[in-house]
Amino acid sequence: MTPPPSNKMSLETLIVGGGVAGLWVLDRLLENGHQAGLIEANALGQGQSVAAQGILHGGVKYALSGLLAPGVRQVARMPDVWATHLAGEARPDLSGVTVRSKACHLWRTDSMKSILGMTGAKLALKTKPTKLALKDRPAILRHCPGDVALLSERVIETPSLLRALSERNRDHLLQGRIIGGCARGDESTSPWVDVEVRGGEKIMLTCNLIILCAGGGNEALIEMLMPGDDLHRPAMQRRPLHMSMVKGPTEALPELNGHCVDGAATRVTITSSTAADGQRVWQLGGQLSETGCERDPEAQTEAARSCLRAVLPGFDVDTPRLSWSSYRIDRAEHRESHTTGTKRPDDVTVLRTREAIAVWPTKLVLAPRAAAMVSRLVGGGSGPSEPPFRDLPTPPIAEPPWEDAEWN
Ligand SMILES: Cc1cc2nc3c(=O)[nH]c(=O)nc-3n(C[C@H](O)[C@H](O)[C@H](O)COP(=O)(O)OP(=O)(O)OC[C@H]3O[C@@H](n4cnc5c(N)ncnc54)[C@H](O)[C@@H]3O)c2cc1C
Numbered sequence: 001m002t003p004p005p006s007n008k009m010s011l012e013t014l015i016v017g018g019g020v021a022g023l024w025v026l027d028r029l030l031e032n033g034h035q036a037g038l039i040e041a042n043a044l045g046q047g048q049s050v051a052a053q054g055i056l057h058g059g060v061k062y063a064l065s066g067l068l069a070p071g072v073r074q075v076a077r078m079p080d081v082w083a084t085h086l087a088g089e090a091r092p093d094l095s096g097v098t099v100r101s102k103a104c105h106l107w108r109t110d111s112m113k114s115i116l117g118m119t120g121a122k123l124a125l126k127t128k129p130t131k132l133a134l135k136d137r138p139a140i141l142r143h144c145p146g147d148v149a150l151l152s153e154r155v156i157e158t159p160s161l162l163r164a165l166s167e168r169n170r171d172h173l174l175q176g177r178i179i180g181g182c183a184r185g186d187e188s189t190s191p192w193v194d195v196e197v198r199g200g201e202k203i204m205l206t207c208n209l210i211i212l213c214a215g216g217g218n219e220a221l222i223e224m225l226m227p228g229d230d231l232h233r234p235a236m237q238r239r240p241l242h243m244s245m246v247k248g249p250t251e252a253l254p255e256l257n258g259h260c261v262d263g264a265a266t267r268v269t270i271t272s273s274t275a276a277d278g279q280r281v282w283q284l285g286g287q288l289s290e291t292g293c294e295r296d297p298e299a300q301t302e303a304a305r306s307c308l309r310a311v312l313p314g315f316d317v318d319t320p321r322l323s324w325s326s327y328r329i330d331r332a333e334h335r336e337s338h339t340t341g342t343k344r345p346d347d348v349t350v351l352r353t354r355e356a357i358a359v360w361p362t363k364l365v366l367a368p369r370a371a372a373m374v375s376r377l378v379g380g381g382s383g384p385s386e387p388p389f390r391d392l393p394t395p396p397i398a399e400p401p402w403e404d405a406e407w408n
Pocket of ligand 1: 054
C-alpha cells in the first residue's frame with residue numbers, strides 16, 4: 001500500500017530495529033494476527049546480529065563459572081528450540097539458514113584439569129561436552145596438551161539467519177529514519193513517529209504500541225520517544241569489545257569453531273566464515289576481545305597472534321598467507337537500575353513501561369524467547385492486514401564486518 005497523499009499511515013504495532021530480536025518479534029506478532037510493521041534505520045542486523053559469532057549456546061560458558069542463574073536454564077533449552085526452527089518444523093521456518101557447524105570444540109591450553117570434570121558436573125546441561133580421542137581431533141587441535149571435547153552447539157551464518165527471518169515479511173519492513181515522535185498515548189492521542197524515508201519523503205505513522213528492538217539504538221529512541229522521568233524509563237548499558245579477525249586461503253586457515261577455556265574464563269572463541277572473495281575468515285572473541293578494548297588495532301593484532309600461538313600449538317600464525325584486522329563493537333544490554341554498574345544480565349530483557357516495550361535479547365540464541373515474551377505481553381491482534389510498506393524502500397541485509405575491513 002503506497003502511503004496516502006497526506007503521508008499518514010496507521011498500524012496496530014510498530015517495531016523499531018531489524019536485528020534478530022525485531023525480526024523474530026515481527027514474525028511472531030504477524031502470526032498472532034497483529035497489524036505490524038518494522039522500521040529499520042540502516043541495514044537489517046547492522047550492529048550486533050550480523051557481527052555475532054553465530055554460536056547457538058547451550059549454557060556451557062555459564063557452567064564454567066559455576067553460575068546457576070535462572071537465565072542459564074533458559075539458555076540450556078535454546079539448542080532444542082532452534083533445532084525445530086532450523087528443521088523447518090516451527091515458524092519462523094529457518095530451514096534456509098546456513099549451519100556452519102553442528103558442534104563446537106572446547107579445549108584447554110594445559111592438561112591440569114579435564115574439561116569434563118570442569119563443566120559437566122556443575123550443571124545438568126543438555127549439551128554436555130564429549131571428550132575426543134586423539135585420533136578424532138581435528139588436525140589443528142592435535143597438538144593441544146589438554147583435553148579436547150566436542151560440544152553440540154551449532155554455529156550458524158548470521159546473514160543467512162537475517163535473510164530467512166526477513167524474506168517472508170519483506171512488505172512489513174521499511175527502511176527509514178525516525179526523526180520525531182512520542183510513545184505515549186492516551187484517550188485522545190495515539191503513539192506516533194515521524195519517519196524520513198529515502199529521497200526525503202516523510203511519513204507520519206500512528207500506532208497503538210511501539211516495541212523498541214534497536215539494540216544500541218534503543219538508548220536514543222527512549223530519549224526521543226519517552227522524554228521525562230529517568231527513573232521510570234528502561235536503562236541501557238554497553239559492553240565494548242575489540243574483535244580480531246584473520247583471513248586466508250582455506251589451506252592456511254582451516255575450519256574451526258570453538259572455545260579455548262582457562263579456568264572459568266573463555267580465553268578465546270574462534271568461529272569460521274567464508275568471505276565474499278572465497279577466503280576463510282576467523283573471528284576471535286572471548287576474553288581476547290574484552291581485554292582488547294584497551295589496545296589500539298596494531299596491539300590487538302599482536303595480542304591475537306600471541307593468543308593463537310598459545311592456544312593452537314603447531315598452527316602457523318606467521319605465514320604471510322594470513323592477513324589480520326580488528327573492529328570495535330558494543331554489546332547492548334539492559335542496565336538493571338540507573339544506579340548500578342555494568343552487571344551482565346543472564347537472560348532476555350522485555351520491559352513494558354506505560355508507553356512502550358523495550359527488548360534486549362542479551363544473546364542471539366535467546367531471540368526466540370524474547371519474541372515469545374513479547375507475544376505473551378501483547379496477546380492476539382485484531383486480524384491479518386494488508387502489508388503496510390509494500391512499494392516503500394526495504395532495508396537490505398547488513399554486510400558482515402570482514403567485508404569492509406582493512407587487512408594487514
Ligand atoms: C561480536 C559479537 C559476537 C556475538 N556472538 C554471539 C554468539 O555467538 N551467540 C549469541 O547467542 N549471541 C552473540 N552475540 C550477542 C548477539 O549478537 C546480540 O545479543 C543480538 O544480536 C542482539 O540483537 P538485537 O536485534 O537486539 O540488536 P542488533 O542486532 O544490534 O539490531 C538492532 C537493529 O536496530 C537498528 N537500529 C538502531 N537504531 C535504530 C533506529 N533509531 N531506528 C531504526 N532502527 C535502528 C540497527 O541498524 C540494527 O539493525 C554477539 C554479540 C557481538 C557484539
